[in-house]
Amino acid sequence: MGIQNIKVSRRSFLAGTGLVIGVALATRSLAASALLKGTPADAVGPVQNLNAFVRVATDGTVTILSKHIEFGQGPYTGLATIVAEELDADWGQMRAAAAPADDEIYKNLAFGLQGTGGSTAIANSWEQMRVAGATARAMLVAAAAEMWDVPAGEITVSKGRVSHAASGRETGFGELADKAATMEPPANPALKDPKDFVLIGKDRPKLDTPAKTDGTAIFTLDVLADDMLIAMVAHPEHFGATVKSYDDSAARQVAGVVDVKRVPQGIAIYAENTFAALKGRAALTIEWDLAAAESRSSEEIYDDYRRLIGGELLGATDNGDVEAALSGDGITRLESELVFPFLAHAPMEPLDAVLVRADDGSIDCYTGSQFPGQDKAAIAETCGVDPAMVRIHTQLAGGSFGRRAQFGSPYMREAAAVFAASGMNRPIKHMWTREDDIRGGFYRPIYVHSLKGAIDAEGNIVAWDQVIAGQSIMKKTELDDTTVEGASDLPYTIPNLRVRAHQTELQVPALWWRSVGHTHTGFAVETFIDELLERGGKDAVDGRLALLSEHPRHTGVLKRVAELADWGSPVPDGRQRGVAVHKSFNTYVAEIAEVSIGADGGPRVHKVWCAVDCGVAVNPNVIRAQMEGGIGYGLGAVLFDQITLGDGGKIMQSNFHDYRSLRIDEMPEVEVAIIESSEPPTGVGEPGVPPIGPAVANAWRRLTGQPVRRLPIVGGLTS
Incomplete structure (x- = not known):
């Protein structure tokens, strides 16, 4: 099954090829993924061999690729503001997207790996995103200067328009995007004097608010796949307990239950729908070994x-x-x-993930990932595939408060273990209920x-x-x-x-x-x-x-x-x-x-x-x-x-x-x-x-x- 079989309830696409600018440059292309309304899940379409924080599409849209997950705390908007300021973009053309999982290119400079936490999103990205915006601006200016055969120093940029006053020429970012992608990025682009800021320091509505208001925002729960199973795990009521024995005969009689498997974290139920998974899990009879469990009140x-x-x-x-x-x-x-x-953290959206194996054996995972590089490694190790064959598609998430920031990715290891135990022949949506979350520790x-x-x-x-x-x-x-x-x-x-x-x-x-x-x-x-x-x-x-x-x-x-x-x-x-x-x-x-x-x-x-x-x-x-x-x-x-x-x-x-x-x-x-x-x-x-x-x-x-x-x-x- 390939990525084309993934569906969301609503989506729209940004057209055209584009310019991708980054501070840390590498020769690689970014994985394609579905786009959310106004907030793409990743860069889409032909991408130049410049690894990127900034994408300028031929329709004039500017998309920043955020190395930080958006779960309500505002990095999409904050990082876009920083880039827009140095780019001299119009706020209306700004968009934000989740960057791919890459612990080197998209590392949190405070952590040394890709991740969100410790209130570091803006702090560690401040200079980086300013440079990314200024670099993109300089390349757009260089493209215009070459196209119009005028000195770059005579070109001005304001509110997303590139102008040359002496000749009366003016154009938008989109018209320059393809040519700008061929320009050599400056090594040390000039940054604005803070006294000249026009966007930073001003109130701006959050980029993700409209989609979250009208219901078109895509969370992991909205991601569906053809022939998908719902999976849930029965966990012990004591920390440190393990499965001694279990009887799944009643669970298998529940209409819609497809299979039952033992995994390291408990007993997994696979079903055609959520109700069947819940009912099947409730029908399990499990004897837990409490020998190593926490027994104190x-x-x-x-x-x-x-x-x-x-x-x-x-x-x-x-x-x-x-x-x-x-x-x-x-x-x-x-x-x-x-x-x-x-x-407990008790975020509004409990932990969930959708895992799909493509025809070439690679695995796509859709989840609200706070440490995508670690989640990628956890899936690869648990499912026995090369990490290069795993793609993380970071979704909007309904809160975290630290809950999704688990070093070693124990939740993703559970989801991957459930997927691996199923044989990986059908897509799996692995879900925790509110009860799983409140009782789940951490x-x-x-x-x-x-x-x-x-x-x-x-x-x-x-x-x-x-x-x-x-x-x-x-x-x-x-x-x-x-x-x-x-x-x-x-x-x-x-x-x-x-x-x-x-x-x-x-x-x-x-x-x-x-x-x-x-x-x-x-x-x-x-x-x-x-x-x-x-x-x-x-x-x-x-x-x-x-x-x-x-x-x-x-x-x-x-x-x-x-x-x-x-x-x-x-x-x-x-x-x-x-x-x-x-x-x-x-x-x-x-x-x-x-x-x-x-x-x-x-x-x-x-x-x-x-x-x-x-x-x-x-x-x-x-x-x-x-x-x-x-x-x-x-x-x-x-x-x-x-x-x-x-x-x-x-x-x-x-x-x-x-x-x-x-x-x-x-x-x-x-x-x-x-x-x-x-x-x-x-x-x-x-x-x-x-x-x-x-x-x-x-x-x-x-x-x-x-x-x-x-x-x-x-x-x-x-x-």
Whole structure:
């Protein structure tokens, strides 16, 4: 079966040959693929032997090939804006496409391989995409100069039109595309002075919004193939369990079930449709071997972590003499223990993939791939084919929050194992249900923090001692920076500071969750500093500012958010406000939350003010959207969310009824201020998350007198 047998519900094609420009050049052609409406899945049609970030079609359309997946965070729009700026294109002619899987040509410069994560999409591509746009512009100008026999220096480009004033000639990019493809790209194209930017820094609608609004956007679920089977795997309810035996006789009696196979991850059901696959899977009888399974409950793990905090620790930061400061004369000590549960990512679209073997034995995979090079390698290894025979077609994805960013591609290995076990004679759509996803592990780990602080007679914080116990996401035996980030680099000037960690091992697979270590360190640091300031008689904003004198960008966002919220002004009856400031992924965010007691007895958040400093604001519209989204996502988690292991280690949650997201009527009003900056752009997908939890918790403590020691807040009120 070939690629021509793949269908989507709707598609449109861009006509013509084109010009492909890249910064990293190689002699190879890009694989063809289906195009989405307005957002091609790849370059289509004849492609010059210039590997590309920029494609100029003969119809005048400019397509940027994004090495970063688009799952709602805006790289298609941001990267297109950068290219359009240097290209002097008209925004209306800009499109975006997923680049092919190629860990060398399309590597994330922060990772060294192709991948999206760590809020790096714009940050690592900033100079690269500027150069790509400027290179394309120079080649279009060179083509026009040769065609018109005029000096290139006399040619101007504006809003997608190439002009020569002296001769009155003018043309579009499309008319020059084929000739431009023959021009020698400049080695060091001139880049614009930022003062001349006309697109960067201006609000632009996201390129993928129209298709997502009218339903024509293509996700993996929309991809169909002739003669395709639906496959699902039955997984254990305990992490680390394996299949001891199974009986598939009842499952095979379900109408539409085609086959049942054992795979390393469980028992796979193959069916003609989704309903049959679900019904067949439910009819399986499986005996699981729990000998190597995680058998502790969440509460037992918390208790084990408490014991580990008093044991051998890994040092992260050690300044001054903490022990002496904690026991000094005239000091006031404050201690806190904070408990953080497992968290699932719960993206709207669970994991899925379509795998098809072509007549020549090659394999096409359609999926929302966050690490396409790794997914490609996983398919090749599992299915026993040469990696050159595997093509990844990255689709739009319905969220991730870290879920799709699995080194080693365990999900794709499962999908490939299911495909291989089937004989690969028919296309397979491998699907996880919501229950599979919620119970599938790769959670933000459990953490327990122990904090001790000391205040002198003048109310100054003189000591800070913090111990963090939790899994190493990177599975390191030495200190994992993701365990202590946001704490080990504490920005506050405290003379005696110590941060240590104990890294644990569990059968529960761990993964980065939106903002990674900052999910828990930001909460711990900002709630504890708030309590210490209050105990010392300091204002929450002024006290922080006094401790941030060496950190002007922290200071900048904190002052701006205080102005935005009119900090210190009267608060409506029955409400209180809390503040938090945190740097993550080199972006600085401060938030103030206004909170009352809700109908469920927990916090009701009415409004959040947010100030963000992310360097050059490529597209303020996307930045505001990501701050709003991060606040909503983080707020739902700190209020409601936890994955718990019950007696014997059984996973308790399964869907949004018991692992619920923030509901639309619970979303607070959000006001965002973006700090003007000339610093290089940094990430915005994750940094809005860490401050919201502590801002709400600090407001809650002022409102009720009860500090938050355990998350989620609503669940912790009765724990």
